[in-house]
Amino acid sequence: MNFKDKAIVKALIIEQIERDHELLFKAAKTAHEVATDKNNIPDNKYDTLSLEASYIAQGQANRSQQIRQDLEVYQKLALQIFDESTPIGLTALIMLEAGNGEQKRVFIGPCAGGLKLYHDSYEIVVITPASPLGMALTGKTAGDAVKVQTGHSFKEFEVMDLC
Helix, strand or coil, X not given: CCHHHHHHHHHHHHHHHHHHHHHHHHXXXXXXXXXXXXXXXXXXXXXXXXXXXXXXXXXXXXXXXXXXXXXXXXXXXXXXXXXXCCCCCCCCEEEEEECCCCXXXXXXXXXXXXXXXXXXXXXXXXXXXCCHHHHHHCCCCCCCEEEEEECCEEEEEEEEEEC
16 A cells, blocks of 8 residues: 555545435435425325425535535545554554454444545445544554454454555
8 A cells, every 4th residue: 555545445435425426416406496386285183294304405505514524524634644653543544354354344434434445355344533543543553452342342443554
């Protein structure tokens, strides 16, 4: 992994957030049209289609706004350079390995945790510093081990590489 890979990952994150924003914006617009359509005026107090559509439209508009804010954060995000001795922090691209040989790649971002993308046939998951894995990794360096609770069990990873 190198800095070029990390720049590509950042660009992929921005592309995915843009797609998510566009999709949610269209969904909110459609729900708003349903909520305000003259054919959906309630016939009686039990006819709640318009009301339900307005709740959906509001929720989607709120989520669309949050995604827009995430997009702005990533567009302004300056990537940091990490080497084997630099403590892990925001914008680190990390390769982890579990005891069974399973490898996992994560990018520590300021927001959009849980976002999954693919680069060079590897899945990369965006995590935030506030996530359990993000908290465990922050301050560690290459070669360190981290232990994270997943449900009722713990999973241990070694930091194999970072940039």
